[in-house]
Amino acid sequence: MFKKTALAVLFSVVLTVMLGTSAFAAEEGISPEIAEALAEIEEVNTEIYAEIAEAQAEADALYTEYLSEYAEETDAEKRTALTAEYDLKVNALIHKLDVKTQEMTRAGVAKATAAGVNVEVVWIPVQFADRVAMIDPIHVIDW
Template sequence: MFKKSFVAALLSIILAVMAGTSAFAEEPKSPEVEKALVKVEHTNAKIYDEVEKTQVKAQALYEKYLENLNKEQDAAKQEQLIAEYNKDIDALIAKLDEKTQNMTRKGVEKATEAGLTVEVKWVTYRFADREALIDPMVVISW
């Protein structure tokens, strides 16, 4: 009995997929749309590259901070190191955020002009001991 219901369910799923396949067919893209899609991917690749560079810098800054903090015995100097590190890492992340938002804004404008519907998707990235939201683009439709 179980086999019959399993086969019936499987056949139903296969038929539904076959019938619905044409509904998901991709409409042809114009050369302008193709160009815009490539530009969106190129912009996102630049954003990911900038994120990666900043992650490496943040990790180096964090390791240096921990090394200096472990060497220092004076509490006042430790507080100064902590404050300095916080200022430096926050500035590093803020610079990246500003740069990527600018890249995304320009990319969205160009993509919209070309007829794409894009959305900014915030993604959480880790920078040493911090997390930050960075905004690559996602193409919704054209």
């Protein structure tokens, strides 16, 4: 019984040392270029999230205005026209954001790759008033 406990403790200590050593080695292996690239990726993602927040606020305002006008309107044709106009505005807003964030992501990925950082584009769902769209921040894989 004592042998099993001692073996389990020894195994745990060895495993902890192995995992801890690789983590410390990874932190020490960051060159200034990699650190700068990681900072730039974080900056790009921060800008993307700021653009998303701005577009979400604008979409919410459009949706609130649409609901107010829709509730006041009794004519079915005018309600249909209001819905079509709202859809056009929100879709244009989301498309504009999508194009802008894709360009930001493309530039960020190019800089990160040039610095030796492996990244991928991760599409995340973002809520815009009454709909969801996929937007693409950068995700670091390794360096």
